Amino acid sequence: MLTIKNLRAGIEGKEIIKGFNLEVKAGEVHAIMGPNGSGKSTLSNVLAGREDYIVSGGEVSFNGKNLLDMSPEVRAREGLFLAFQYPIEIPGVSNINFLKTAINEIRAYKGIGPMEAKDFLKLIKEKQALVELQGSLAGRSVNEGFSGGEKKRNEIFQMAVLEPTLAILDETDSGLDIDALRIVANGVNKLRSENRSFIVITHYQRLLDYIVPDFVHVLYDGVIVKSGGKELALELEEKGYDWIKKEVVEA
Amino acid sequence: MITAEKISSTDKLVSDFEAVKKTLPGNSFVQSIRQKAIESFSALGIPARENEEYKYSNVQKLFSEAVTLSVVEMTLSKISIDKYLIPNLDAHIIVLINGFLSEELSLLKNLEKSVVVSSLQKAFEKHSEFIERHFSTCADINSDAFIALNTAYASDGVFINVPDNTVVEKPIHIINIIAAKESTFFFPRNLFVVGKSAQVQLVETFETHDLPVKAISTSVTEIAINENAKVQYYRLQNDCGNGQQINTVSASQQKNSHFDTNTVTLSGGWVRNNLNIALNGENCESHLNGLFITSDTQHVDNHTLVDHRKPHCESNQTYKGILDGKSTGIFNGKIFVQRDAQKTNAYQSSKNILLSDDATINAKPQLEIYADDVKCSHGSSTGKIDEDALFYLRARGLGIESARKLLLHAFVNDVMQTIRINALRDYLETLIHKKLGE
Ligand SMILES: Nc1ncnc2c1ncn2[C@@H]1O[C@H](COP(=O)(O)OP(=O)(O)OP(=O)(O)O)[C@@H](O)[C@H]1O
Ligand SMILES: [Mg+2]
Numbered sequence: 032m033l034t035i036k037n038l039r040a041g042i043e044g045k046e047i048i049k050g051f052n053l054e055v056k057a058g059e060v061h062a063i064m065g066p067n068g069s070g071k072s073t074l075s076n077v078l079a080g081r082e083d084y085i086v087s088g089g090e091v092s093f094n095g096k097n098l099l100d101m102s103p104e105v106r107a108r109e110g111l112f113l114a115f116q117y118p119i120e121i122p123g124v125s126n127i128n129f130l131k132t133a134i135n136e137i138r139a140y141k142g143i144g145p146m147e148a149k150d151f152l153k154l155i156k157e158k159q160a161l162v163e164l165q166g167s168l169a170g171r172s173v174n175e176g177f178s179g180g181e182k183k184r185n186e187i188f189q190m191a192v193l194e195p196t197l198a199i200l201d202e203t204d205s206g207l208d209i210d211a212l213r214i215v216a217n218g219v220n221k222l223r224s225e226n227r228s229f230i231v232i233t234h235y236q237r238l239l240d241y242i243v244p245d246f247v248h249v250l251y252d253g254v255i256v257k258s259g260g261k262e263l264a265l266e267l268e269e270k271g272y273d274w275i276k277k278e279v280v281e282a
Numbered sequence: 283m284i285t286a287e288k289i290s291s292t293d294k295l296v297s298d299f300e301a302v303k304k305t306l307p308g309n310s311f312v313q314s315i316r317q318k319a320i321e322s323f324s325a326l327g328i329p330a331r332e333n334e335e336y337k338y339s340n341v342q343k344l345f346s347e348a349v350t351l352s353v354v355e356m357t358l359s360k361i362s363i364d365k366y367l368i369p370n371l372d373a374h375i376i377v378l379i380n381g382f383l384s385e386e387l388s389l390l391k392n393l394e395k396s397v398v399v400s401s402l403q404k405a406f407e408k409h410s411e412f413i414e415r416h417f418s419t420c421a422d423i424n425s426d427a428f429i430a431l432n433t434a435y436a437s438d439g440v441f442i443n444v445p446d447n448t449v450v451e452k453p454i455h456i457i458n459i460i461a462a463k464e465s466t467f468f469f470p471r472n473l474f475v476v477g478k479s480a481q482v483q484l485v486e487t488f489e490t491h492d493l494p495v496k497a498i499s500t501s502v503t504e505i506a507i508n509e510n511a512k513v514q515y516y517r518l519q520n521d522c523g524n525g526q527q528i529n530t531v532s533a534s535q536q537k538n539s540h541f542d543t544n545t546v547t548l549s550g551g552w553v554r555n556n557l558n559i560a561l562n563g564e565n566c567e568s569h570l571n572g573l574f575i576t577s578d579t580q581h582v583d584n585h586t587l588v589d590h591r592k593p594h595c596e597s598n599q600t601y602k603g604i605l606d607g608k609s610t611g612i613f614n615g616k617i618f619v620q621r622d623a624q625k626t627n628a629y630q631s632s633k634n635i636l637l638s639d640d641a642t643i644n645a646k647p648q649l650e651i652y653a654d655d656v657k658c659s660h661g662s663s664t665g666k667i668d669e670d671a672l673f674y675l676r677a678r679g680l681g682i683e684s685a686r687k688l689l690l691h692a693f694v695n696d697v698m699q700t701i702r703i704n705a706l707r708d709y710l711e712t713l714i715h716k717k718l719g720e
Contacts (some may be wrong), residue, residue, distance in 0.1 A: 104680060107678055119674055121689070129680070173674075196291075
């Protein structure tokens with residue numbers, strides 16, 4: 032589904048992603064962990080197509096197509112979704128209204144006509160229930176005045192509505208209370224399927240108790256320095272990152 | 283018949299007045315006001331660039347080209363006004379052609395009997411008691427050259443009187459159409475008197491009809507709002523093409539009255555709007571909202587003045603601008619709080635988005651406060667479209683154009699929500715959508 036080869040990218044003349052490789056197959060869940068500032072959000076933004084980031088090398092193919100050639104909206108229409116680490120507030124743009132536009136533009140891209148109003152409302156209701164998002168939040172302006180946790184939940188709600196094939200969750204668990212964490216994780220689990228993949232970025236192995244990953248990778252200074260199964264997350268929780276940093280230095 | 287004179291300067295306008303004054307309507311009371319007005323205009327002169335009030339709007343240049351003076355009605359052979367109507371707006375229609383009321387084209391359907399709607403010329407004859415009480419009382423001839431000039435030359439316009447305790451059920455839609463074959467200069471003049479506890483909604487649209495040349499219109503609208511009255515006044519400057527306008531609206535509010543006004547400018551080469559509100563009684567409320575969306579070389583200048591003269595009044599201003607191309611926008615908002623006006627609440631905000639590097643905005647708040655127990659605030663911001671928000675929407679699959687439109691619509695949304703006539707708001711939404719799609 033997603034193949035990243037030797038990706039190099041940076042911002043404002045500073046290289047942050049320094050030769051990154053990853054292969055995500057359909058249906059897989061990959062967790063990416065790593066110390067603050069190691070480049071996790073940068074990677075997410077580069078994959079989503081943020082234009083401030085400059086790609087200086089490497090290749091990314093998404094379902095056989097060159098992802099790096101696509102505009103952000105085309106990436107989304109091709110099935111890529113990024114749940115932002117810091118979702119922004121957009122006053123005056125209603126959640127529902129913009130999701131409707133998004134769905135219809137994605138459909139138009141695929142050559143399908145606009146969704147019927149009643150089908151759309153049904154979809155919204157269903158997905159709201161999935162992430163237990165209050166109805167009033169869905170009707171409000173995008174993230175405006177939402178609490179930190181509500182914003183994260185809204186990201187997962189949007190993901191559920193848009194039904195991407197590859198979802199990148201950038202620290203969606205940060206700032207969630209225990210119940211919300213469980214709800215969000217359940218939402219993700221319900222969306223797991225053999226043709227949908229996830230890249231879950233997190234600092235805490237707790238999330239991985241709920242969303243059990245197939246692989247865990249450690250990103251350090253712009254490259255993956257260690258990969259393993261879900262046990263790696265437990266090991267990191269216990270020992271921190273120092274031993275890995277040491278391994279990198281020694282190598 | 284057209285009285286035509288080439289004009290170009292203050293002196294010429296003053297001497298031309300001598301020539302045409304006998305043809306201008308109104309009794310001796312009106313004539314004596316005209317005389318004072320031309321003297322004031324002569325003293326004030328067409329504002330020079332050094333004049334702070336006209337610093338960013340070069341009116342001298344506007345007047346430097348010779349134009350024809352029009353003080354007598356020009357008949358326009360049957361035009362259809364259908365395209366100037368607002369879809370689904372059930373309203374009384376008043377049509378002004380070059381500032382002259384056209385009875386033929388106007389349509390008052392079941393207007394409340396006590397309400398008077400007539401041309402200003404007729405009102406000079408038939409309603410002299412109102413004219414003598416209100417004409418030239420809201421718009422001060424000594425405060426601005428164009429108020430003085432318009433008062434001297436005022437040839438026609440609409441007079442509306444809503445008597446005490448009368449609620450006009452349907453909105454009154456005034457359609458201003460400018461049509462001229464040669465460069466012309468017009469002086470429309472309106473007077474609205476709203477009685478105690480009366481209510482009315484006024485919608486004014488500005489259009490052009492087949493205007494191959496430049497036309498300058500200096501209009502003045504006076505609104506006398508009596509105790510407890512509620513007035514909504516919406517102005518839409520839409521298809522103004524070659525029309526160049528210097529519009530002044532001067533309202534005077536008596537106690538417990540409400541005045542809501544919206545000024546929306548979408549097209550028009552060169553527009554200056556002066557909006558003056560005097561709060562002459564306690565417990566008044568005024569809401570001044572404005573929106574301008576400009577492109578090409580458009581020039582839109584909004585000057586507001588809210589004069590708090592009595593205690594316990596509230597004024598609220600929100601002006602928003604979206605500027606593209608090489609257009610220029612100006613917002614100058616003055617708030618005076620006089621010594622007596624304790625417990626005043628005055629708020630002002632001006633927010634602008636520049637869509638191009640060549641567009642400019644000059645936003646200037648001016649607060650002069652002489653009372654000590656007041657709440658006043660003002661804010662002004664100018665920026666580009668929010669790139670983070672744009673990316674967020676695109677990352678959800680919205681194309682760049684629809685994402686931009688959505689954000690710009692969101693930006694103007696709060697001003698749009700202050701328009702309380704649904705059909706008008708829908709119509710504006712359509713026009714704005716079209717304008718932003720250009
Ligand atoms: N716009 C920018 N300008 C300059 N440096 C930047 C910019 N954005 C990110 N960086 C730098 O790039 C590095 C990687 O940042 P990034 O946000 O990708 O880290 P992260 O792994 O997501 O960290 P965290 O765990 O704290 O979220 C950091 O050193 C950061 O300061
Ligand atoms: Mg991050």
